[in-house]
Amino acid sequence: MKKRALVTGGAGFVGSYLVEALLSKGYQVIVVDNLSTGRRENIPDACRFYQIDIESPKLLQLFAKEKPNIVWHLAALTDTSVSLESILHDLEINLLGTLNTLKAASQIKCEKFIFTSTAAVYGDTPKLPISENSALNPISPYGVGKLTCENYVRMFCDFYGIKYTILRYGNIYGPRQYQKGGSGAIPIFIKKMLSGETPFLFGDGNQIRDYVYVDDVVEATLKAINKGDSKIINIGTTKGISTRRLYKLIATLLDFKASPKLIAGRSGEIVNSVLASNLAKKELKWRPKTDIKDGLDKTVKWWKGIKH
Ligand SMILES: NC(=O)c1ccc[n+]([C@@H]2O[C@H](COP(=O)([O-])OP(=O)(O)OC[C@H]3O[C@@H](n4cnc5c(N)ncnc54)[C@H](O)[C@@H]3O)[C@@H](O)[C@H]2O)c1
Numbered sequence: 038m039k040k041r042a043l044v045t046g047g048a049g050f051v052g053s054y055l056v057e058a059l060l061s062k063g064y065q066v067i068v069v070d071n072l073s074t075g076r077r078e079n080i081p082d083a084c085r086f087y088q089i090d091i092e093s094p095k096l097l098q099l100f101a102k103e104k105p106n107i108v109w110h111l112a113a114l115t116d117t118s119v120s121l122e123s124i125l126h127d128l129e130i131n132l133l134g135t136l137n138t139l140k141a142a143s144q145i146k147c148e149k150f151i152f153t154s155t156a157a158v159y160g161d162t163p164k165l166p167i168s169e170n171s172a173l174n175p176i177s178p179y180g181v182g183k184l185t186c187e188n189y190v191r192m193f194c195d196f197y198g199i200k201y202t203i204l205r206y207g208n209i210y211g212p213r214q215y216q217k218g219g220s221g222a223i224p225i226f227i228k229k230m231l232s233g234e235t236p237f238l239f240g241d242g243n244q245i246r247d248y249v250y251v252d253d254v255v256e257a258t259l260k261a262i263n264k265g266d267s268k269i270i271n272i273g274t275t276k277g278i279s280t281r282r283l284y285k286l287i288a289t290l291l292d293f294k295a296s297p298k299l300i301a302g303r304s305g306e307i308v309n310s311v312l313a314s315n316l317a318k319k320e321l322k323w324r325p326k327t328d329i330k331d332g333l334d335k336t337v338k339w340w341k342g343i344k345h
Pocket residue numbers: 045046047048049050051052069070071072073074075076089090091092110111112113114115130134153154155156205206207208209210
């Protein structure tokens with residue numbers, strides 16, 4: 038009998054790639070998504086799709102019916118600026134939604150729970166790259182919420198005897214990442230440059246970020262099926278790139294000549310973030326493969342081929 042994999046947020050950017058990979062590996066895939074930022078066309082017909090909120094009591098009935106073996110919990114409100122504007126909304130989806138998903142998973146005692154966390158749990162850290170043992174000082178409601186969820190995942194899974202892995206992703210990019218609100222420098226830059234508008238950079242544009250290509254992230258996320266039990270693992274490249282340099286790389290690919298506009302930095306935004314990936318190498322036998330120039334090239338080509 039096919040193993041059943043349930044993906045919350047499976048209609049979203051990362052989730053949709055994960056779903057495709059799980060189907061190609063022969064899993065029966067169940068997607069839970071309210072389509073708030075995800076897209077119906079991202080969900081392959083071979084999946085069983087439930088359009089519901091992760092906070093809904095219906096989630097418990099759904100888990101009882103589908104009895105997934107493995108749960109990937111990706112559904113979240115992912116925009117840091119939205120989390121700052123609407124703290125309670127962030128809490129409702131990211132914290133209460135995660136608690137409800139954990140409750141549903143523990144009720145059926147699934148085999149493994151994989152939680153997608155973020156580099157935002159570290160906040161601003163003077164020493165780069167950031168290892169998993171670094172201080173945890175999130176500076177946005179999104180980061181605080183994800184860190185709290187990590188603790189609930191550990192606590193629930195230990196209590197109910199469920200295996201778990203927590204993955205702290207860097208800045209993911211790639212095709213299918215639509216621009217949502219004010220987050221995601223890469224889709225914002227590409228979209229603006231394609232429409233002839235000059236993008237702006239926050240502060241001096243020298244912030245350093247760790248951009249990791251979506252295919253690499255999905256590979257690591259799949260490896261967590263049978264590796265990395267009870268571990269919290271960074272998924273990044275160990276290489277930082279400044280926002281200014283990122284702008285230049287994208288501008289070159291699009292033959293966009295204008296220099297960026299500079300505007301004041303935003304609160305809640307981390308200045309520098311680069312994730313060490315030694316633990317991922319050791320525990321998941323994973324390392325990122327995609328060079329930023331190749332990843333950006335694929336991403337730009339995708340943007341050129343879609344209506345936006
Ligand atoms: N993209 C990144 O750079 C990045 C970095 C670090 C961590 N992450 C984490 O990875 C996960 C996936 O992120 P993404 O970039 O694919 O985001 P996304 O917004 O594309 O995907 C999130 C999905 O969750 C769904 N969703 C949101 N609220 C829901 C709710 N209440 N009930 C049901 N479904 C709901 C959305 O419709 C969407 O399909 C998130 O947990 C995010 O915090 C992403």
